[in-house]
Amino acid sequence: MRRVVTILASAIGIAFLIGLGAFLYMKTEMHGFSARAEPSRTEAMLATYARETAMPDSAKARRNPIRFTPEVQHEAMAHFADHCAVCHANNGSGQTMFGQGMYPKPPDLRMTRTQNLSDGEIFYIIENGIRMSGMPAFGGEATDTADDTWKLVLLIRHLPQLTASEEQQMDALNPKTPSEAEEDKEEEQFLNGGATNTKSSPMHK
Numbered sequence: 497m498r499r500v501v502t503i504l505a506s507a508i509g510i511a512f513l514i515g516l517g518a519f520l521y522m523k524t525e526m527h528g529f530s531a532r533a534e535p536s537r538t539e540a541m542l543a544t545y546a547r548e549t550a551m552p553d554s555a556k557a558r559r560n561p562i563r564f565t566p567e568v569q570h571e572a573m574a575h576f577a578d579h580c581a582v583c584h585a586n587n588g589s590g591q592t593m594f595g596q597g598m599y600p601k602p603p604d605l606r607m608t609r610t611q612n613l614s615d616g617e618i619f620y621i622i623e624n625g626i627r628m629s630g631m632p633a634f635g636g637e638a639t640d641t642a643d644d645t646w647k648l649v650l651l652i653r654h655l656p657q658l659t660a661s662e663e664q665q666m667d668a669l670n671p672k673t674p675s676e677a678e679e680d681k682e683e684e685q686f687l688n689g690g691a692t693n694t695k696s697s698p699m700h701k
């Protein structure tokens with residue numbers, strides 16, 4: 497009987513200590529549950545290490561089979577503006593409403609952290625996503641997305657030199673909500689010197 501009591505008391509004691517540890521960790525290291533915080537250095541290091549270890553060496557060593565031509569660049573810019581910019585921003589900075597509210601936040605793709613990855617690593621990340629982060633997997637099981645993904649890798653390499661006019665072209669390709677599309681249409685009509693409300697125009701009486 498005494499043994500049972502001792503075992504029970506130890507179990508409760510251990511559970512309490514684990515709970516206390518987790519509570520203190522969340523209070524101090526994780527800043528509660530907020531996605532607004534930045535991961536601590538330890539957390540970022542462990543996550544990066546886990547990602548590096550989990551990626552097969554053969555994937556890291558893969559070479560980009562596609563050449564960067566103006567056509568390829570345009571295709572990749574349209575793709576990035578449509579699928580990636582909502583989190584990463586057209587210029588890759590990550591300064592978007594969604595990006596800034598995520599945990600971990602999308603890094604600035606123009607900086608060494610991303611640019612030092614091999615082409616194969618960037619390809620693998622786009623195809624497979626990053627677990628426990630907001631980075632989705634874009635590779636399809638049914639459809640072959642490899643060429644499109646290699647083109648995105650080329651664009652990511654180009655982001656540090658993206659010009660203002662290229663960024664503007666991408667702005668025009670970003671997905672728009674119906675009200676944004678309506679606003680753009682009105683603005684265009686106004687700039688063209690047309691009436692914004694055609695119904696009240698005397699021409700349409």
Ligand code: HEC
Pocket residue numbers: 543576579580581582583584594598599600601602603605609610611618621622626629630631632634648652
């Ligand atoms: C819903 C938001 C979201 C979308 C959409 C998204 N990403 Fe990401 N991406 C992230 C986040 C968050 C990270 C950071 C993950 C981390 O730190 O573990 C990330 C990381 C990456 C990385 C790794 C960068 C590095 O240095 O570690 C690459 C490359 C990348 N994204 C490319 C893309 C491309 C290309 C697309 C579009 C096809 C895309 N992402 C779409 C959120 C997103």
